[in-house]
Amino acid sequence: MDDLLREFVTETNESLDVVDVELVRFEQEPNNAKILDNVFRLVHTIKGTCGFIGLPRLEALAHAAETLMGKFRDGQPATSEAVTLILATIDRIKAILDALERDHQEPAGEDDDLIADLERMVERIVAPAAQQTAGTLAPQTLERPLRPGEDSLDDLERAFRETEVEVPVKPATAASADAGPQDDDSAKAAAQSIRVTVDTLEHLMTMVSELVLTRNQLLEIVRRHEDSEFKTPLQRLSNVTAELQEGVMKTRMQPIGNAWQKLPRIVRDLSNELGKQIDLEMQGADTELDRQVLDLIKDPLTHMVRNSADHGLETPAERRATGKPDRGRIRLSAYHEGGHIIIQIADDGRGLNTDRIKATAIAHGLATEAEIEKLSEAQIQKFIFVPGFSTAASITSVSGRGVGMDVVRNNIDQIGGAIDVKSVAGAGLNFTIKIPLTLAIVAALIVESGGERFAIPQLSVVELVRTRAGSEHRIEKIKDTTVLRLRDKLLPVAHLGRLLGAGTSGEVENGFVVVTQVGSQTFGIVVDGVFHTEEIVVKPLSSKLRHIAMFSGNTILGDGSVIMIIDPNGIAQAFGSTVTSQMVSDEEAGTTHAAEDEQTTSLLVFRAGSSEPKAVPLALITRLEEIDARKIELSNGRHMVQYRGHLMPLISLSDKVRVKDEGAQPLLVFSDGSRSMALVVDEIVDIVEDRLDIEVAGGNSGVLGSAVIKGQATEIIDVGHFLPLAFEDWFRRKEQPARGRPRSVLLIDDSPFFRNMLVPVLQAAGYDVTAVASAQEALALLKDGRAVDVAITDIEMPEMDGFAFAEAVRGDPRTANLPVIALSSVVSAEAVERGRRAGFYDYVAKFDRQGLIAALKEQADVGRAA
């Protein structure tokens, strides 16, 4: 395409977008002459340019629209009908422009219908007065009447004067008042901006990367020559390069308002079409984010605003009936929060219809009736994100075209974002979207494994641990599973080389462990070396490599070589499978996949006293020890061992377990504060990750019951039973003797296993514990006036979940101040945020004993201070 034409199309499209927005504003503020001037000028410029390039159709249309707007400028009232007509004209112009861009020529066709409408409107507005053309408005005397599309000298003169000012690209930020000063700002900004194609910027970016690489090579060379005369200029070059890089990076950032630009027009058209009155508020339009991210969220945002207008907001009559103001409100806001941008789309409409969602979910076979009944309100609302789900009873022209919230979520997932919905029936709907600022640059830790370098995103790295044989942090093996002793926890670790399929010969004792956290899962990645952290530019993987779950992308390092970026999510998944791989038979492979979504627990499987396996949750164990049997001493009829400067009592699981006389004696060490005790076992078998379902309650003391673990009946040991055997006062001991009455804790968990496990833990910490199996039971207790200092609740429970419980507690004035701590196997940032909004005081991972005690203590301290 001709350069001139191309530039015209781009420029005109942008101008038209501004006209859209401005016209909608003008309709709301008919007295704002500034807006009208702006619109008039834009349309006039379009008309002038069309005439210049020779596009008669466009010129005639623009001319007719301009004539009508000229009447507004002369003080005639701007009716909604007239504005609609102008907007329709603009749409026609856009359609012609599209064709122009495609075919490089104006499409054939007639616009007489629209032009006639426009002219009729002019006549109607000016009343019976004589029909005038725009030209006659000018004070000058014309030698002959102007033909349509011709301009008077005055108009031309004005067009010349005014085209010097670039069209403001910056969108009008808010459709509401105080627009005056902003106009000045955007006009100023526009005067200092030029148009550059994205390709140019991308190319610039690539060249800067190249420059950085070359600079790094030069620096490397100079480093080898101490007294080089190049040193100073190179330092200068280095600084300039860094600044240049930063500057080019900035060109990628754009205000989110660019994605919102079309919304005022859309909302205006919708409100006409649907007969609703809608106010669109926009806050934080100047929040900047990466162009690439912006492109990806544009459509989802538009879709959600449409949804809100179409389904969310009620008709004025319905609103009046429920005591709401006639005008519905849709509020868009955006702000930065720690490397992320948060976008909220809220309306004050009717909210989600949970009953209809239930019915649709069942009708679509997404869930059975029985399953639905168990779900909480919030969980049911989540169904709107399931593919193929749409609750709009009738398909309107606005939404319900098969593009649903599932597409929205998909788009957001793709850029590593999260979306959450909060709906209050009758009061409105609130979507919160959290997306990364940029996909392009992340801080990453550069590591080495098997001679290759890899980047691990810093965001998921918790800490680095150096391991050496014999040191405090050393990697040990339980059968084929490797674990790291890290403070008082056992951390599952795996060698990166092995995860990546290279058969490293198991020399894992000396190395670095990158402690990584993904959601609630913490694990260690063993690498051979750690170099440094670097801000890397993420480049997408080739489509031929995209199926490798272990990598999320690749990048070019400072020295010019390409390295792969590790995807912690992929590693986390692999962890699950390598930990259990030896035990999962082929036929079970299918079933474990199905059970993936259910909560699993890391269990330590061991043998003691009999050949049947026994198990205990790994998280309860402080350490695994293997001590020389000769070091075991008998004192006062009890087995003891000197351990870290203290005497540690050894407890046998049963009479059948014999403390060994020689060789290595495996022990499970449990610690609480300064005290430790150890359970004597015969053999540690494995660590497995499995769903814990106690099927048969235990008859013996010390056994919680039996569960099927990896296809074998396994006894689950009740640690709580053995602790007092070591220290009689294990549970009675007060951690803080100063406190008078023990604080009472209400524990809510539907699983008997967790109740049994946590009650002793909490008692040990000096709390008075009441455990109940459901949220309803707990609420009943609270209603009866049971004095409770703090409540601890599971999140995933049938009937009423933890979120609903917290909201119910908050909702009752008698219990509104009761702190509630959430206990969940799923600790994602999203869940924590949701918990915070539901009113949870704190959010603790299910097996994080220390975390729970700490949260309780902290809460008590706050409570005392308050």
Add this chain to the structure above:
Amino acid sequence: MNAENAQQNLKEHVTAVIGGQLFGLPILRVQDVFHPERLTRVPLAPPEIAGVLNLRGRIVTLIDMRRCLGLDRCEDDAPVMAIGVESGGESYGLLIDSVGEVLQLDDGAREPNPVNLDPRLARVSVGIHRLDGQLLMMVDVDRVLDIGGKAIAA
């Protein structure tokens, strides 16, 4: 065949030697020819993928043509050249032993693959040209690059 007809069907092809066999690629698909340097191996990648490298700021995925075509790997005589091609907006490099001259070949003179051709060669070959003294196999670049899908399915 008259001169006019021949003019119409003549197309330029880049020739390359891989494992002693002469191959031809349509010149319009070839972006550049380069010496692969600083190749990064990609763990868990399909075996046909030799690795990735940085070529003037772009990340190029290298396809090991010997592997791809099921030809012998001779370690001492490792591939030294790469032909740069583009597909779906991504850059690829086809590792070859050496690059030959550019030949003008008539599509009409191309013969279909012999039925007993090795299936790995038959997958990428669109036909055979008889040249003086040797046979040239015409390679369809898109079929060469069609390896990811199979790797995922496997």
